[in-house]
Amino acid sequence: MIGIFRQKTPANALLLVFYALILKFPLFLHPVVPILHPEDNYLYRIILNGLDSVFHHFPVFYSVLTFLLLIVQATLFDRIFNHNKVLPKPNFLPGMSYILITSLLPDWGHFSAPLLINTIMIWVWYRMMELYNSQRPGTAIFNIGIWAGVVSLLYIPAVAFLLLVLMGLLTMRPFRIREWFVGLLGFTFPYYFLFIYLYLSGHWSWSNVIPRIVFTVPALPSSIWVTLGIVWLIVPFMIGGYFVQKNLSKFLIQIRKSWSLLLLFLMVAVLVILINRVNSYENWVIMAVPFAAFHAAAYYYPTKTLGPNILHWMIVAYILAMNYFI
Numbered sequence: 001m002i003g004i005f006r007q008k009t010p011a012n013a014l015l016l017v018f019y020a021l022i023l024k025f026p027l028f029l030h031p032v033v034p035i036l037h038p039e040d041n042y043l044y045r046i047i048l049n050g051l052d053s054v055f056h057h058f059p060v061f062y063s064v065l066t067f068l069l070l071i072v073q074a075t076l077f078d079r080i081f082n083h084n085k086v087l088p089k090p091n092f093l094p095g096m097s098y099i100l101i102t103s104l105l106p107d108w109g110h111f112s113a114p115l116l117i118n119t120i121m122i123w124v125w126y127r128m129m130e131l132y133n134s135q136r137p138g139t140a141i142f143n144i145g146i147w148a149g150v151v152s153l154l155y156i157p158a159v160a161f162l163l164l165v166l167m168g169l170l171t172m173r174p175f176r177i178r179e180w181f182v183g184l185l186g187f188t189f190p191y192y193f194l195f196i197y198l199y200l201s202g203h204w205s206w207s208n209v210i211p212r213i214v215f216t217v218p219a220l221p222s223s224i225w226v227t228l229g230i231v232w233l234i235v236p237f238m239i240g241g242y243f244v245q246k247n248l249s250k251f252l253i254q255i256r257k258s259w260s261l262l263l264l265f266l267m268v269a270v271l272v273i274l275i276n277r278v279n280s281y282e283n284w285v286i287m288a289v290p291f292a293a294f295h296a297a298a299y300y301y302p303t304k305t306l307g308p309n310i311l312h313w314m315i316v317a318y319i320l321a322m323n324y325f326i
Contacts, residue, residue, distance in 0.1 A: 001096075002299050002308045008082065008090035013075070016095050020071055023103040023316070026323040027067055031059035034111045039275075039283070042194060043153040044113040062111040069111075073119050074098040077289065080126040086258050086293065087300050097236075097295035100312075101288045103319045104229040107281040113155035114272075114286045120147050121161070121265070122289055128168040128261060132254045141169065141179050145186020153190055156212070157275035157283070162187055164268040171260050213275050218284075225322050226281070232315045233291060239311075240294030243301035259293075266290035 001019075005012060034048055055061045078095030081087065087094075102108045108115075124147050131137050144165055152159040165183050173179060221227040244259055251259070269287040299308045 002093075002305050002312055005092040005096045006300065006305075008092065012092045016074065016078075016092060016099065017071060019096065020067070020074070020099045023099060023319055023323075024067055024070065024109060026106075027063040027109045028060065031063040032110050033057050033059045034062060037113075037280075037282075039156045040113050041153050041156050042197075043150065044116065044155060047116075047154075063109075066109060066111045066115065069115060069119065070099065070102055070109075073122060076119070077122050077292065080122065080129075081293070081296070084126070084129055084255075084258060086255060087296065091296075091300065093296040093299050094292055097299065098288060098292040100315060100319075101233065101292050101295060102285060103323075104232055104315075105226065105281050105284065106322070108285040108288070110280075110282055112282040112285070114158075114283045117151045117154055117158055117286060118289055120151050121286075124148065124161075124164075125261065125265060125289065128165075128172055129254070129258050131169070131172040132257060137173065137179065138182055141182045142186040142189075144168075145183040146189050149187040149190040152187075153194065155272075155283075157272045158286075159213070160268050160271045160275065163271070164264055167264050167268075168261055171257055171264065216274065218273055228318055229322070232318060233287075236295040236298040236311060236315075237291055240296070240298035240301075244294065244297050247301065262290045262293045 004015065036045065036048065040048075051061075051065075074095040077098050078092055081094040082090040124144055127140055127144050127147075131140060134140055148161045148165050151161055162184075165187065166180065169175075169179055169183060221230060248256060248259075266287060269290065272286050273283050299312065302308050
């Protein structure tokens with residue numbers, strides 16, 4: 001399987017869909033209606049209420065929507081990865097890794113605000129990589145700030161992604177205070193519409209605007225299966241990190257900065273899950289994008305494919321056992 005997805009052929013796009021269908025078919029066997037959490041913000045509540053009014057809490061619909069979202073995210077992530085040559089040769093390993101990672105925990109197959117955020121943050125990561133060669137970055141930085149503001153209106157702890165915008169500017173651009181102000185202005189732009197909405201609806205209050213942020217320790221794994229899922233998340237990440245570090249001197253400067261940006265992405269994603277803990281692992285899916293990049297490196301760089309294939313099939317066996325036999 002690793003050998004197949006190492007190749008960049010049109011047939012692999014269809015194969016990726018079948019691969020996802022096998023791993024994620026339990027979404028349709030055990031459909032779940034989304035549950036609102038206190039951390040879900042105004043925009044996500046509006047989206048979910050709109051979907052509920054149309055589909056009347058029909059659980060299978062959310063399974064279909066989640067599956068389509070994951071396919072779109074995996075495909076978009078793979079295209080961006082190959083377009084920017086983050087790995088030396090184009091392949092489907094980033095998309096495969098994203099599908100594999102998002103199957104490790106059952107909660108990651110639920111329709112949720114963090115899952116929606118991943119679609120936006122894949123695009124934000126792409127636009128931030130493009131800043132390195134941008135001659136007129138003002139508009140791009142403003143748009144990046146807007147999307148970072150939007151994700152905070154979907155999910156309150158995602159306000160931490162403002163740090164990713166600022167650290168990303170520090171990584172990809174020479175320090176210019178004007179560009180930082182443009183990014184901050186873009187971040188606040190979606191809140192202007194929130195202010196107007198709250199004022200016109202008679203709910204204006206600073207307490208309804210300022211996010212309530214409380215740092216907490218994540219819940220300990222509730223079962224051996226969750227623990228194994230976390231192990232299978234970390235082991236390929238460490239292998240991929242080793243190979244990225246080993247080949248770092250061979251990368252162009254832009255590619256080095258892109259990997260640094262992914263590490264920053266992961267650090268901020270960990271910060272997000274430490275804010276306002278929820279009683280599930282749905283918010284952990286916010287880490288899937290940077291983890292998928294390093295997993296792809298773990299499958300790509302070894303010259304002999306036996307090791308990556310064994311690792312891949314062990315993870316697949318765990319996913320199938322957890323979903324079909326437990």
